Amino acid sequence: MNITLYVIINVIIMAALIYGLLSLKKKGISFTIRVLLALVLGIVFGAALQLIFGSGSEIITQSNSWFDVIGTGYVRLLRMIVIPLIFVSITNAIVSQDSKNLGKMATQIIAILLITTAISALIGAGTAKAFNLTSEGLMAGEKEQQASMGLEERLEDFQSKPIQQQLVEIIPINPFYAMAGQGSSATLSVVFFAVIIALATIGIKRTKPESAENFINLIKTFHDIVMRMVTMILRLTPYGVLALMTRVVSSSDFSEIARLIQFVIASYVxxxxxxxxxxxILMIFGLNPITYVRKSAAVLMFAFTSRSSAGTLPLNINNQVRNLGVSEGHANLSGSLGTSIGQNGCAGIYPAMLAVMIAPVVGINPMAPAFLIKLTIITALASFGIAGVGGGATFAALTVLSAMGLPVGLVGLLIAIEPLIDMGRTLLNVSGSMLAGVLSSKFMGELDIDIYNSSTIEEV
Incomplete structure (x- = not known):
């Protein structure tokens, strides 16, 4: 039987699985259950493909190229609406509420993101020490060596930009360039531009009320249209999760994973x-954590499979507003800022673990209070501007290790297991973003407790 025939069979199986999930939707099975089922089916199908055809098989490669039409296509649809969603949501949220609360809301959200990232760094450092992880003795293969060389080049590019310049670059010279997703701080630049436009609109309400009203109505119209696009795309989530998970499992190199299994286990712990x-934290502030998990399961599972905090943004905001009772302003701002600031997994745990692994090799005690304090502060501050897509953790690790005066080569040595760990990191990133929205909304008295505690989950 030739390769093409096997690929056709695999595509037919994928189509059958999608049809099965579609049938469950028609039978009224909940969105969350269908997403979780898609996750399991993707794992089973992906494992079966690798078991039958072997790692690196051409059949698997060609099959995944067809599965990517669904999986990667779905992620691209989500990322397509991220920038419009950020712009219209933040602008609409600000012009529709008291602008005096904006500074307080943003400060609280950023503070929560940074504090949880600092805690994450301590957890990462402690876990690495508990597992006795060290960079000593790790062998670099050809792929890893090439990756290390590339990372050294990225580090040089990063070091050429001081922190002051990175902060200034958040202000877009050309906002339309940033809205096209270009530049290292595109998301934050769009947030900044949306805030400026919203404040300008509020500023002319007294002098030119008609112009302000016309623009507010236009923004509300755009907001309604974008949210309708979000709903349309989110309905495809189970099928996207199925295809994405199949590709991840079928294409993973389990021999490389086995070689670094201790780091994988420590990371997930x-x-x-x-x-x-x-x-x-939710429980401390009087919120039921079980309710949070139950209502956020579908969003977290998509974050896990997609490895994209930015791609998960539409689901994140939708879930905060419809199921967790978060006000639109808090949901939009926490979701948007959470894609680039204070990512607990990528910018907190991962860099801290690497720093603790490397420190003993260069003669530093990683458990010394001075080292841990410095690591925690640098990790929290370096979490600004981390891209909310797969691979953002690599840049975070480069930033932290270089700021700590540690060699960055270990980042390249872990390239083989990067996708596997990145799934869990992205899930935690998105959870941290939603946590910031829920808590800030509660602190300012804008959390709808009835919606949060409701037993029903709003379907997409």
Whole structure:
């Protein structure tokens, strides 16, 4: 049987699985259950493909190229609406509420994101030490060596930009360039531009009320249209999760994963501990953590499979508003800022673990209070501007390690297991973003407790 025939069979199986999920929707099975089922089916199908055809098989490669039409196509649809969603949502939220609360709301959200990232760094450092992880003895293959060389070049590019310049670059010279997703701080630039436009609109309400009213109505119209686009795309989530998970499992190199399995296990232990801390924080402030998990499961599972905080943004905002009772302003701002600031997994746990692994090799005690304090502060501050797509953790690690005066080569040595760990990190990033929205909304008395505690989950 030739390769093409096997590929056709695999595509037919994928089509059958999609049809099965579609049938469940027609039978009224909940969105969350269908997403979780798609996740499991993707794992099983992907494992079966690798078991039958072997790692690196041409059949798997060609099959995944067809599965990517669904999986990657879905992620691209989500990322297509991220910038319009950020712009119209933040602009609409500000012009529709008291602008005096904007500074307080943004300060609280950023503070929560940074504090949880600092906690994540401590958790990552402690876990790495508990597992006795070290960079000593790790062998670099050809792929890893090439990756290390590339990372050294990225580090040089980063070091050529001081922190002052990076902060200034958040202000867009050409806002339309930023809205096209270009530039290292595109998301934050769009947030900044949306805030400026909204404040300008509020500013002319007294002098030119008609112009202000016309623009507000236009923004509200755009907001309604974009939110309708979000709903249309989110309905495709189960099928996107199925295809994405099939590709991840079928194309993973399990021999490389086995070689670094201790780091993988330690990473997921640290991620799990931090997620539990998220739930404890909710409980401290009088919110039921079980309700949070139940209502956010579908969003977190998509974050896990897609490895994209930015791609998960539409689901994130939708879930905060419809199921967690967060006000639109808090949901939009926490979701948008959470794609680039204070990512608990990528910018917190991961860089801290690497720093603790490398420190003993260069003669530093990683558990020394001075080292841990410096690591925590640098990790939190370096979390600004981390891109909310797969690979953002690599840049975060380069930033932290270079600021700590540590060699960055280890980042390249872990390239083989990067996708596997990145799934868990992205889930924690999105959870941290939603946590910031829920808590800030509660602190300012804008959280709808009835919606949060409701037993029903609003379907997309």
């Amino acid at each position: 640290a991620l799990a501990i931090m997620f539990v801390i998220h739930l404890i």
